[in-house]
Amino acid sequence: MRLSAVTAGALTLPGQAISKISSPKLTDLYEFAINHTPEDYGVGTLIRLTDTTAFDDLSDLDLQEYRQTDDGEPAAYAQLDNTIIENIIDIDTVVRLEFSPGANPFWQLSNYEPRVFPPAIESVDDLDFEETITGLQTLEQRHDDRLSLTSIGQSPGWFNHALGDLEPSDVWVAELTNDIGDEAAFADKKKVIYACSIHGDERSGAEAGTRFIERLLKGEESETEALLDDVVLIFLYPNPDGWNARLPQYAQENQNSAERLTAKRGSARVEDTNRQYPTAGWIDPAYFPAEPDGTNLVDDDPDIDDDVPKAYQKNVPDPLKIVEHFRDYENLAYAADLHEMGYRKNFALGLHVNTEYDLQQTHDIYELNRELKPRLNDQLGDLLKEREDVFQQYIDEEAEDPEAVPLPTEIPFDYGTITDTLGYQTTGILVSWMGHPEEYGGLGMQTLAYEIAGPAPRWPELMDLNVMAYSEVIRSLAAHALRDVEATVQTGGRSTAYVTTDTVTRSSNDLVFAESKASHTGETMTVGPEPTTMTVAIEENTRSVTFQIVERTDTAVVATLRDPDGTVRATYDSQKDESDAARMCITESTSGKWTVEVINPREEPPEKGEVAVVVDTVTSEPIEDGIASLDPRDILGYEQREYEVTPFSFLEGYSEFLDEGQLDAVSVADVQDGALLDDGQPAYDNLVVIHNEGVEDAAYTDALDAFVNADGNVLLTDSGVRVLAHLDNDHVSSITEDDIHDETVFSVAMNAYEESHPLRENARPIQRELYTPAPVGYPVTTEGDAPATVVDVEQFQSADGDSAGRLMTTPNRDTVSDLVVAGSIQDNGTGVHIVGGLLPPAFQEQLHPFGMLNHSVSLLGYLTVTNALGHKQRRVVDGEEVIFGETILTGDQAQVYYPDATEDEDE
Structure with missing residues (x-):
């Protein structure tokens, strides 16, 4: 177990x-x-x-x-x-x-007039699980030509103390379309999935999705109803356990406090139901990635395969069924996961999740949110201001420290990556898996997640706002499914070459599996104002260790993790940090005694509470030759999926969207032999270098210098930034090896950026992250494992370089480093540009049983490449070009204008 x-x-x-x-x-x-x-x-x-x-x-x-x-x-x-x-x-x-329990006071009487699910603002409570399913079944009976409700599996289930037995609950899927019984027509239609409250304590998704179904069936959603000949709307209710946990018969703790009678984030068996999906790239060994194809990763059974390890069948039967069920659909198009978040200046956020998207797919997702933003602003802007007093009352009554909580009324909606918006990273999430290519077990969909300011139960005026917002998301995504979004790159005739090497290719054939084992321990502690300490002995050859803080009762927690030397390696404050910070993962772990110190900082009762500290460690024996990767069979019970990936696939894919010009691969030897010049003139307008192979060879670096001196334009990314120290040309000559650093961070993102810098042209203020680490194998750890090669800002500026952005070394956006992660040394549009973290080679030394993606570049990452090469990205929707960012020239400097950003957006 x-x-x-x-x-x-x-x-x-x-x-x-x-x-x-x-x-x-x-x-x-x-x-x-x-x-x-x-x-x-x-x-x-x-x-x-x-x-x-x-x-x-x-x-x-x-x-x-x-x-x-x-x-x-x-x-x-x-x-x-x-x-x-x-x-x-x-x-x-x-x-x-x-x-x-429930929103409709008389649902148990089948008294469903004037409607099955009353408006949130008129409800007596949040929707109850049984109430919701019973009501949807009633709607299905009334509208059997449009609505189909199916149980696809069961949850682990809580122990029902009233009945004296374990009670799993069904996982339900509601399908909504015209002529739903016409199997051929159903198969041909585009499918749009809405995951409603995968975290059981984030009720807004289920509240909005359920009411939207009824509104459409009653003829109150004419815009979306008109699409049902071509679209199927699918509403998934993925976490009944978390939903039901608010009921006293399923009590799992001493519930003398009314605050414990609430829904739970996870299920009866796992703390987080949105970390258990079989995503490509790094997998956290503390989770249960649910792959219904079993140990051999081959679908050899029409249902859950017999070789699925028993631990998965026991702990994550619901994700197993969800994965199996959705792989059977045809024409899956879009999916949105509807969440809640803590309060911040943004009322709602759209999240571009972790997967490998080409340029068109990336623009498609961002176009949806670009269209959604003014709709949400128009619908909610005034209402948010009108209900500020209700928000403030909620904060005063529910928050641990009301003065530290902002009103979520300043910015109705913004969007970016998970790091851009929430400041953390993840692995194993539902919509990332859905967005992965089918050859890696995913669904090949366009996916995204949404977050919205989450009220506690029984705040109808606040839940009413959330239902309105998510109803707009549902409408917008359904409409977007039938739009045609195209992306192209206007090169202006500029040609580009990139320097290849085999050293950045990664293959499963290169792996040598060391004997590996996982250890799982835990301790429950009573915490109060005085520190309580747990000591854990970490063995030699430990490859990763995760300490997870789980609040078992109503308490506040401040936790501090120290290594054997007494150095603080991580902290967690439940009153201030995002929930993911409670998981403290370390990959560079010294053997010896580690300590976790926890206190309850509350000054008012309850002054004591219970906290579980869960420790997951993975160890492996050292090997002499090859890449020592952890054996997923030993740790997770799965074989390794075969793969061969290279970051050059990004450039190959980028070239498919060029309107003209060429994108050629040249080797280091080709460069040495003069491939970059033609009779003293640049043979290409641009050169891209993403690695540092060949830098010790003077013939190679001399050829690069000659190209730059001939007005060739160079983009250096990742370890290719180290080429700077070997150049001596009209633009670069003074940067040394000591000025360049290889850093690892939680995610590679810009901080203290210059909005007017040409590399950020058409980027929006919220956009910071260049690539996401987990899909290419880099662990999401407390201290950070995502690589970036950066330059000291003082030395960069001394070399006449202009910084586009500093490396964000911590999730705290106010912390400004002195390391340039993106910038330019140029004159009249040509020169040398750097982007220190964009296309790293995949990292194979940690768990990645479901394969690896080639890259995980964000829209900002795409834009930096486009801008460095003097290209222009163009987005066309249903045949008409739309502006997603516009350049206004002021003198010699290009200023970036953001037509869909509000003036009060912070940087």
């Missing part, structure tokens, strides 16, 4: 009875619920009546969220705590009290 599963089960306590209320008028489940919640917690209660005479008695009690109905059967609803129950029981016409 993997320890992330242990922390979800064995390290927790079942709910314990707090009260002892009993009556024949209470159903068994209601009696359990009212006795296992705090005295002041309002339990959703359906009050069945013999007649309407009780309405006056009930309304006089000033009950929370009181509703009444006499449509068919007289009944009332209220959220009752156990201080008022006796008063209700004593009313003669009260027949029975039933536990009724």
